[in-house]
Structures are given as C-alpha cells and as structure tokens.
Amino acid sequence: MSAGDCIFCRIVAGEIPARKVFEDAVCMAFLDVAPLAPGHCLVVPKGHFGSFDQMPADIAGAMLSRLPMLGKAVQSATGSTGFNVLLNNGKVAGQEVMHVHVHVIPRKEGDGLGYRWHPQSLDDATADSLRSRIADGLDG
Ligand code: 5GP
Ligand code: ZN
Numbered sequence: 001m002s003a004g005d006c007i008f009c010r011i012v013a014g015e016i017p018a019r020k021v022f023e024d025a026v027c028m029a030f031l032d033v034a035p036l037a038p039g040h041c042l043v044v045p046k047g048h049f050g051s052f053d054q055m056p057a058d059i060a061g062a063m064l065s066r067l068p069m070l071g072k073a074v075q076s077a078t079g080s081t082g083f084n085v086l087l088n089n090g091k092v093a094g095q096e097v098m099h100v101h102v103h104v105i106p107r108k109e110g111d112g113l114g115y116r117w118h119p120q121s122l123d124d125a126t127a128d129s130l131r132s133r134i135a136d137g138l139d140g
Pocket of ligand 2: 006047049098099
C-alpha cells in the first residue's frame with residue numbers, strides 16, 4: 001500500500017479530518033472514530049510503517065515515550081482510573097489499518113469492556129527452546 005492510499009497517512013497530512021489531541025515531530029495522536037470508550041485515542045507515527053517490527057527503534061521509542069503523557073491526559077479528561085495500551089500487529093492480531101497505531105483505551109470500574117485472554121502452559125523443553133530461539137533472533 002502506498003502512503004497515498006493509507007487513511008492514517010492522510011490524517012497525518014491533514015487530508016482527512018481527525019480530532020487531533022497531540023502532535024510532535026514523529027507522531028500524532030487523535031480520537032478513534034469508533035471508540036471502545038469515550039476518549040479512546042490512537043497514536044500513530046507520522047511516517048508510514050505497516051508493521052511495528054519494521055519501525056526503526058528510535059522512532060518507535062520516541063512514539064512510545066509519549067504514552068505516559070497521553071494516558072495521563074486521557075484519564076484526567078475522562079475520569080477514568082486506568083487505561084489499556086493495545087497494539088494490534090498484523091491481520092492475525094486484529095490489525096485492520098495497516099499503518100502502525102497504538103490504542104489508548106480509558107477504563108472505568110464496571111465499564112463492561114472486559115479483557116480476558118486464556119493463558120496456556122508450556123512444558124519446560126518447549127519453554128527453553130522458545131527462550132533460546134527468541135533470544136538468538138534479537139538483532140537490535
Ligand atoms: P486496528 O483494528 O487496526 O487495531 O484498529 C484500527 C482503529 O482505527 C479502529 O479502532 C478504528 O475505529 C480506527 N479508525 C479507522 N478509520 C479511522 C478514521 O478514519 N479515523 C479515525 N479517527 N479512526 C479510524
Ligand atoms: Zn500510512
């Protein structure tokens with residue numbers, strides 16, 4: 001997909017309206033158009049990256065460094081007492097817009113949103129093998 005076809009690139013370029021709450025040199029945050037809760041924001045890099053693992057570490061780091069500030073502002077604006085930070089990476093993980101974005105979803109007691117995944121258990125040999133394959137695959 002070229003940047004010209006990307007909805008979030010077009011928001012960053014100001015070609016499509018969005019309720020922007022924050023912008024700096026590397027990222028922008030705006031309200032999600034179909035929020036899971038009032039105040040649900042998305043943080044996107046200004047450059048087009050389809051997948052989080054393709055992002056240069058400095059840009060990813062600069063973008064993620066804004067989350068505490070944004071989460072605090074979202075909480076105080078919405079009266080929420082917590083928030084979920086969610087990044088769906090890849091179609092299989094639920095990513096629908098193929099421009100990296102981080103969800104900040106404010107939470108309140110009894111909001112009914114829920115959040116429960118089902119933990120699995122691994123035998124020691126599998127866990128050891130996974131640990132070393134992941135550790136060996138790190139390339140900065
Ligand atoms: P994903 O499933 O890819 O993690 O989430 C994509 C999110 O982008 C959804 O929550 C959806 O509501 C939001 N979204 C999609 N199109 C637009 C848009 O044009 N404007 C805004 N503000 N949010 C959008
Ligand atoms: Zn894009």
